[in-house]
Amino acid sequence: MLAAYDLLLSEGYLLARPGAGTYVADTLPASRRGRATKASTARRDPRLVPLTLPGADLAPTLQPLPARDDFRVGLPDVSAFPFDIWRRLSDRTLRRVARQTADYADPQGQGALREAIAKHVSFTRAVGCTAGDIVVTAGAQQAFGLLARILVVPGRTVVAVEQLFYPSLREAMLAAGAKVVTVPTDDEGMCVDRIPTEARVVCVTPSHQFPTGVAMSPPRRAALLAFARARNAVVIEDDYDGEFRFAGRPLDALQTLDRAESVFYIGTFSKSLFPALRLGFVVAPPWARAALVRARELADWHGPVLGQEALAAFIAEGHLARHIRKMRKLYGARRTALLEALARHGAGRLEVIRSDAGLHLSARLHGGTRADAVVERAAAAGITLPPLSRFALDPHAPGVANGLAFGYGLIAEQQIDGAIRRLVALL
Amino acid sequence: MLAAYDLLLSEGYLLARPGAGTYVADTLPASRRGRATKASTARRDPRLVPLTLPGADLAPTLQPLPARDDFRVGLPDVSAFPFDIWRRLSDRTLRRVARQTADYADPQGQGALREAIAKHVSFTRAVGCTAGDIVVTAGAQQAFGLLARILVVPGRTVVAVEQLFYPSLREAMLAAGAKVVTVPTDDEGMCVDRIPTEARVVCVTPSHQFPTGVAMSPPRRAALLAFARARNAVVIEDDYDGEFRFAGRPLDALQTLDRAESVFYIGTFSKSLFPALRLGFVVAPPWARAALVRARELADWHGPVLGQEALAAFIAEGHLARHIRKMRKLYGARRTALLEALARHGAGRLEVIRSDAGLHLSARLHGGTRADAVVERAAAAGITLPPLSRFALDPHAPGVANGLAFGYGLIAEQQIDGAIRRLVALL
Numbered sequence: 001m002l003a004a005y006d007l008l009l010s011e012g013y014l015l016a017r018p019g020a021g022t023y024v025a026d027t028l029p030a031s032r033r034g035r036a037t038k039a040s041t042a043r044r045d046p047r048l049v050p051l052t053l054p055g056a057d058l059a060p061t062l063q064p065l066p067a068r069d070d071f072r073v074g075l076p077d078v079s080a081f082p083f084d085i086w087r088r089l090s091d092r093t094l095r096r097v098a099r100q101t102a103d104y105a106d107p108q109g110q111g112a113l114r115e116a117i118a119k120h121v122s123f124t125r126a127v128g129c130t131a132g133d134i135v136v137t138a139g140a141q142q143a144f145g146l147l148a149r150i151l152v153v154p155g156r157t158v159v160a161v162e163q164l165f166y167p168s169l170r171e172a173m174l175a176a177g178a179k180v181v182t183v184p185t186d187d188e189g190m191c192v193d194r195i196p197t198e199a200r201v202v203c204v205t206p207s208h209q210f211p212t213g214v215a216m217s218p219p220r221r222a223a224l225l226a227f228a229r230a231r232n233a234v235v236i237e238d239d240y241d242g243e244f245r246f247a248g249r250p251l252d253a254l255q256t257l258d259r260a261e262s263v264f265y266i267g268t269f270s271k272s273l274f275p276a277l278r279l280g281f282v283v284a285p286p287w288a289r290a291a292l293v294r295a296r297e298l299a300d301w302h303g304p305v306l307g308q309e310a311l312a313a314f315i316a317e318g319h320l321a322r323h324i325r326k327m328r329k330l331y332g333a334r335r336t337a338l339l340e341a342l343a344r345h346g347a348g349r350l351e352v353i354r355s356d357a358g359l360h361l362s363a364r365l366h367g368g369t370r371a372d373a374v375v376e377r378a379a380a381a382g383i384t385l386p387p388l389s390r391f392a393l394d395p396h397a398p399g400v401a402n403g404l405a406f407g408y409g410l411i412a413e414q415q416i417d418g419a420i421r422r423l424v425a426l427l
Numbered sequence: 428m429l430a431a432y433d434l435l436l437s438e439g440y441l442l443a444r445p446g447a448g449t450y451v452a453d454t455l456p457a458s459r460r461g462r463a464t465k466a467s468t469a470r471r472d473p474r475l476v477p478l479t480l481p482g483a484d485l486a487p488t489l490q491p492l493p494a495r496d497d498f499r500v501g502l503p504d505v506s507a508f509p510f511d512i513w514r515r516l517s518d519r520t521l522r523r524v525a526r527q528t529a530d531y532a533d534p535q536g537q538g539a540l541r542e543a544i545a546k547h548v549s550f551t552r553a554v555g556c557t558a559g560d561i562v563v564t565a566g567a568q569q570a571f572g573l574l575a576r577i578l579v580v581p582g583r584t585v586v587a588v589e590q591l592f593y594p595s596l597r598e599a600m601l602a603a604g605a606k607v608v609t610v611p612t613d614d615e616g617m618c619v620d621r622i623p624t625e626a627r628v629v630c631v632t633p634s635h636q637f638p639t640g641v642a643m644s645p646p647r648r649a650a651l652l653a654f655a656r657a658r659n660a661v662v663i664e665d666d667y668d669g670e671f672r673f674a675g676r677p678l679d680a681l682q683t684l685d686r687a688e689s690v691f692y693i694g695t696f697s698k699s700l701f702p703a704l705r706l707g708f709v710v711a712p713p714w715a716r717a718a719l720v721r722a723r724e725l726a727d728w729h730g731p732v733l734g735q736e737a738l739a740a741f742i743a744e745g746h747l748a749r750h751i752r753k754m755r756k757l758y759g760a761r762r763t764a765l766l767e768a769l770a771r772h773g774a775g776r777l778e779v780i781r782s783d784a785g786l787h788l789s790a791r792l793h794g795g796t797r798a799d800a801v802v803e804r805a806a807a808a809g810i811t812l813p814p815l816s817r818f819a820l821d822p823h824a825p826g827v828a829n830g831l832a833f834g835y836g837l838i839a840e841q842q843i844d845g846a847i848r849r850l851v852a853l854l
Contacts, residue, residue, distance in 0.1 A: 045714040045715070046659065047578065047627065047659060047660075047661055047714075047715070048577055048578070048714070048715060048718050049576075049577060049578065049579065049580050049584075051576070051577070051718065051721060051722060051725065070528075075528075075529045075530060076529050077529065078524075078525070078527070078528070078529040081525065083521055083522070083524075083525040086521065087517075087518055087521050087522075090514075090517060090518075090521070091514055091517075091518070094510055094513065094514050094517070095510070095514075097505075097510075097703060098505070098508065098510040100505070101497075101502075101505070101837060102502045102503050102504070102505040102701050102702055102703070102836070102837070103502060103702065103703075104502075104697075104702045105702075105703060137727075138565065138727035138728075138730070138731075139727060139728055141724075141725075141726070141727050141728040142726060142727035142728075145725060145726050145727065149476075149478070150475055150476060150478070151474065151475070151476060152476065153476050154581065157476075168725075168728070171725060172725055175725045200474070232473065232474060233474075234474055270531075274529050275529055275530065275531050275532075276524060276529070276530075276532060276731065276732035276733065277731060277732075277733075278727065278728070278729065278730060278731040278732075279731075287472040287474075287475070288472070288474070288475060291475050291478065294478060295478060298478065298568075298572060298595075298598060298599055298602045299568070299569060299572050299726060299727075300564075300565035300566060300568050300569035300572065300705065300726075300727070301565075301566055301568040301569075301595070301705070302705065303565075303705060304565075304703065304704060304705040304706075304731055304734050305703035305704075305705075306703065306704075306734065307731050307733065307734065409529070410528060410529070
């Protein structure tokens with residue numbers, strides 16, 4: 001059974017999963033794998049084509065069970081979301097749409113939403129853009145897929161990602177036929193001098209590296225833009241949770257610094273609002289915009305109109321800015337509690353990786369302890385957190401095997417100290 | 428300027444458009460074309476890859492201006508949609524979601540919606556399926572794209588479409604690298620004996636051929652399934668508006684007749700409800716389901732949850748069935764008015780193509796009148812309708828050049844007679 005499973009993986013055939021969430025750990029018990037393997041019986045039907053080129057590996061994914069202490073990364077707290085305001089805006093949108101003649105809509109996204117996003121990112125992130133530069137997407141995942149579609153020549157284009165990366169980004173690139181290479185990252189972010197010269201697309205998370213949390217330093221930012229300019233490469237800047245900044249002054253986005261129209265800036269409302277919304281966007285350079293819009297049109301024509309219009313009103317009326325301010329305070333308190341608990345209980349056992357923003361932070365264990373073993377023990381004790389190895393190709397690499405990530409989007413502030421105390425006791 | 432335009436077309440580079448709708452006619456005035464060509468200045472940036480393989484042509488698209496008498500095809504009347512019920516169900520959904528922990532959702536679609544769709548199509552179309560067979564998509568367009576993704580080997584797979592076809596279907600196949608061939612259709616639907624033996628995917632609209640409106644005859648249906656079985660090919664059955672049937676008894680869906688798991692059945696709520704919703708689905712055979720779900724996950728992870736849950740409740744509580752009954756009556760009256768007007772004013776000038784279902788019907792002009800010239804004159808007189816040539820590769824082919832389609836989704840019953848009278852006067 002495991003041989004068949006490996007075969008499927010190596011061939012790039014992929015497994016459905018009923019839930020969604022983070023990536024299957026090597027340490028998942030065999031019983032949880034069972035469900036995935038069952039689906040394989042008819043998988044080799046000759047009528048199906050693989051979803052990637054031969055040899056590209058795409059991991060099957062299963063959702064971990066919810067835990068008592070939930071440190072999963074990339075998920076926001078929706079309990080403080082103003083659903084009453086959202087409902088009012090949705091109702092108003094619906095009343096307006098009800099008076100209009102049915103039609104298909106703009107693949108680039110509703111004008112009002114692009115207007116609102118442009119103002120928002122211009123103001124909060126100094127990303128210079130107008131509504132015309134914005135392409136609305138179904139979350140960051142569709143942005144990855146559409147950019148891969150217009151930038152990757154299957155089997156030829158080299159795409160560089162960080163050594164530790166968001167798996168769905170890499171998979172979108174593989175699915176488009178890219179040759180994906182990883183580039184070492186250190187405490188200044190991606191080591192730009194290690195990017196292969198043949199890379200034509202470079203994917204980075206400069207505000208808050210996923211998953212380590214480090215910010216890309218200003219010299220590295222300049223170097224990356226110089227690389228792109230010199231090599232006629234493009235940069236995909238994924239700013240997935242940079243709205244939440246707790247210390248230091250924000251560094252300029254790559255998009256802001258860019259003078260060569262090299263940068264695609266991706267934003268999402270999955271972290272600042274909620275993932276069920278499925279709305280994100282790309283700020284695209286002028287030369288690529290038409291192709292990007294056309295790729296979206298070919299993919300699914302356009303996004304649902306009601307959600308886009310409700311979000312447009314939500315932003316325009318200041319609710320997004322207000323919500324981010326409120327959540328920054330709430331997440332900030334959790335982050336402080338987490339840092340204090342890690343210092344209190346973990347001193348000498350683990351070291352926090354410096355991070356000033358986002359919904360999670362990471363730490364490395366001392367003394368050769370393997371993080372994935374800790375994660376397994378923690379799961380049995382009702383604590384869910386991912387090992388950094390889940391976000392790397394080589395789980396044994398230095399700085400990977402001993403890493404843990406702590407999301408604070410879901411866990412209550414008062415739970416944090418106890419959970420960390422119990423976790424450290426498991427080391 | 429026109430040379431540049433042709434070059435872009437021939438290279439498969441594609442043009443953004445601010446609105447959406449039907450395909451640009453050869454007869455569009457140059458001033459309307461201007462906007463599209465302007466976007467081309469930076470199109471040849473070497474960083475962009477073409478969206479199709481070399482030589483594949485994708486038409487740029489522009490939206491016609493709304494007309495006084497609007498016979499556009501493929502658009503439903505939303506003025507009778509029970510938006511108050513929808514609002515109530517959306518509110519309820521939102522209240523429930525507000526109590527849940529944030530998470531990403533099932534790429535296959537919300538369970539409740541798949542349940543509801545399975546019951547609905549089992550009952551209304553005798554399409555035998557359960558919730559597990561359904562994959563929810565962002566409208567039929569995403570269904571086309573995802574099926575192309577899992578069935579087409581770029582540069583190799585031959586996909587057969589009807590001689591007259593829905594352009595977005597063909598484009599999704601081209602964008603996946605398919606070799607698309609057209610197969611003659613007559614008054615029994617696709618001429619199955621003319622399908623090239625090397626075709627591995629055959630796309631048909633058997634309930635209501637798009638755009639001619641004919642139903643595929645039972646012998647042709649049997650022959651097509653036999654072809655698929657014999658050649659290990661698959662059939663994509665697009666049942667875009669088959670819920671609206673006005674005469675005769677419904678023919679079995681290909682999916683219902685299929686005994687070899689050859690058929691993918693696509694349904695959409697863009698016609699029965701409204702296109703802004705962006706919800707459709709595929710009933711997929713078991714061997715392809717996991718790959719299809721994984722392709723959706725790679726494309727955009729999953730659809731927006733609120734709209735899916737609201738639709739699930741809308742169907743489960745019987746509102747969809749009620750709405751379809753109501754609209755069938757309303758569209759039926761318009762169809763009768765249209766048939767009467769065409770008989771009254773057009774006798775001897777044009778001939779209606781027999782059609783028992785859907786939101787539009789088609790007719791052919793007698794005496795060598797070119798339909799596109801008529802369409803241009805009609806537009807100047809405030810009447811919008813598409814020539815059949817807009818849905819064909821060869822606009823001069825017999826049965827194409829003299830064809831017109833009449834959508835009755837948007838036009839009021841009492842407008843129809845006058846509009847047809849004025850139209851015939853232009854012949």
